[in-house]
Amino acid sequence: MARSRIVVERLRLAGFRNLEQLELTPAARLNVIAGDNGQGKTSLIEALYVVATSRSFRTNRLAEVIRQGNAYANIELRVMRDGQRGEQRGQLSARGRSWRLDGKKPPRLVDYATRTPVVVFHPGDLALVHGSAQGRRTLLDRVALFSDPVSSDARQRYTRALKSRQRILEQRGSGARELAALEAVAAGQGARLAQARAQAAESLGGAVSRAFGTLTGQALALGARYVPGGSSDAGEFAEQLRIRRDKDRLRRSASFGPQRDDLSLDVDGRAAKAYASQGQQRLLALAIKMGELECVAETSHAEPLLLLDDVSSELDPTRTGAVYDFVRQSQSQVFVTTTRPDLFVTPTLSLGERSDFVLRQGRFS
Ligand SMILES: Nc1ncnc2c1ncn2[C@@H]1O[C@H](COP(=O)(O)OP(=O)(O)OP(=O)(O)O)[C@@H](O)[C@H]1O
Numbered sequence: 400m401a402r403s404r405i406v407v408e409r410l411r412l413a414g415f416r417n418l419e420q421l422e423l424t425p426a427a428r429l430n431v432i433a434g435d436n437g438q439g440k441t442s443l444i445e446a447l448y449v450v451a452t453s454r455s456f457r458t459n460r461l462a463e464v465i466r467q468g469n470a471y472a473n474i475e476l477r478v479m480r481d482g483q484r485g486e487q488r489g490q491l492s493a494r495g496r497s498w499r500l501d502g503k504k505p506p507r508l509v510d511y512a513t514r515t516p517v518v519v520f521h522p523g524d525l526a527l528v529h530g531s532a533q534g535r536r537t538l539l540d541r542v543a544l545f546s547d548p549v550s551s552d553a554r555q556r557y558t559r560a561l562k563s564r565q566r567i568l569e570q571r572g573s574g575a576r577e578l579a580a581l582e583a584v585a586a587g588q589g590a591r592l593a594q595a596r597a598q599a600a601e602s603l604g605g606a607v608s609r610a611f612g613t614l615t616g617q618a619l620a621l622g623a624r625y626v627p628g629g630s631s632d633a634g635e636f637a638e639q640l641r642i643r644r645d646k647d648r649l650r651r652s653a654s655f656g657p658q659r660d661d662l663s664l665d666v667d668g669r670a671a672k673a674y675a676s677q678g679q680q681r682l683l684a685l686a687i688k689m690g691e692l693e694c695v696a697e698t699s700h701a702e703p704l705l706l707l708d709d710v711s712s713e714l715d716p717t718r719t720g721a722v723y724d725f726v727r728q729s730q731s732q733v734f735v736t737t738t739r740p741d742l743f744v745t746p747t748l749s750l751g752e753r754s755d756f757v758l759r760q761g762r763f764s
C-alpha cells in the first residue's frame with residue numbers, strides 16, 4: 400500500500416509554556432526553528448506532539464504546559480492527508496483536558512492519538528540505551544499504538560485494575576474478597592499488553608537493525624529482545640498475582656507485570672548498555688528512532704511527522720551529519736529546532752520546501 404504524505408498546514412497555540420499566542424504555517428518538507436536557549440523551541444515541538452498524540456514527551460503531568468498565569472492552554476492543528484483536511488484540537492486546564500477530532504469528541508482517545516502519526520527525537524532519547532526501562536517501554540507502546548491500537552486501552556485498564564488491587568491489598572490485606580476479580584481483570588489486560596509489546600519489539604528489532612547498519616556502514620549484528628516483566632498468558636498472570644499478594648503488600652507495588660517490562664539491546668551479542676561506547680549508544684539511540692519511524696510508517700501507511708529537538712547539540716559532527724542525511728532523505732514533513740541554523744544546509748530542497756523561523760521570547764521575530 401502506498402504511503403500517504405501528512406502535511407501540517409497550520410498550528411495555532413495559546414497559553415502553551417512560554418508561547419502566549421503563536422501561529423505557525425509550515426513548509427511541506429522542512430521547517431527549521433531557530434533561537435537562543437530558553438526562547439521556546441522545545442515548547443513549540445512539544446505543542447505539535449501534544450496536539451497530535453494527547454501526550455507530552457517532556458512530562459507526564461500535562462498541566463505543566465499551561466502558561467504561568469493562564470487558565471488554559473489551547474492547541475489547534477490543521478493537517479492535510481491525501482487531499483483531505485483534518486483538524487485536531489486540545490484544550491488543557493488544571494482541572495482536565497479535552498480533545499476534538501474534526502470538531503467532535505473522538506469515540507476513543509486512541510482514535511485521536513493515531514490520527515496524525517508522529518515520531519519525535521529529543522535529547523532525552525539519547526539515554527534510551529543506558530537509561531531507565533521506562534523510556535524503552537514508552538517506545539514499545541508508541542510502536543504498538545499503531546500496529547495494535549487496542550493495546551493502548553489494555554494498558555489503561557491494566558493500570559487501573561492494578562492500582563485498585565494494590566490499594567485493597569494495603570488497606571484490607573491479602574485475604575480481601577475483591578482481589579480475585581481485580582486480579583482477573585489485571586491479568587487479562589496485562590497479558591494483552593504483553594502480547595502487543597512482544598510483537599512491537601519484534602518489528603522494531605528488525606527495523607532498528609537495518610537502520611543501525613545504514614548508520615554505521617558495518618554489519619554489526621543488533622539484537623533487540625522483549626524482556627517481559629509479566630506474562631502473555633492470562634492464566635499464568637493471574638496465578639502469579641495471587642501467589643504474590645503478601646509480597647506485593649509489603650513492597651507496596653506489584654512485583655509481576657508489564658510495568659516491569661524491558662527491551663534488551665545488544666550489539667554483536669553483548670549488552671549495549673554495559674559494553675557499547677557512549678558514541679555507539681548514541682548512534683544506537685538514533686537507529687532506534689529511525690526504526691520507530693519505519694515501523695510507524697509501515698503500520699499507519701503514512702510518512703509520520705518527524706520532530707527533531709535540538710539533536711545536534713548533543714552529538715558530534717559525524718553523527719550530526721548522519722542525522723542531517725536522514726532528514727534530507729526522509730519523505731516526512733520535518734520540524735527541527737536548533738541554536739545553529741547555519742549548520743543546517745539543504746541544497747536539494749527548493750525554496751518553497753523549506754521554511755526558517757526564529758523564536759525570541761516565545762514569538763517569531
Ligand atoms: N508553564 C510555563 N509557563 C511559562 N513559561 C514556561 C512554562 N514552562 C516552561 N517555561 C519557560 O519557557 C521557556 C522556553 O523553554 P523551551 O524549553 O521551549 O526553550 P528552548 O528554546 O527549547 O531552549 P533550549 O535551547 O535551552 O533547549 C523557558 O524559559 C522556560 O522556563
Ligand SMILES: [Mg+2]
Nearest residue numbers: 440441442709
Ligand atoms: Mg530546547
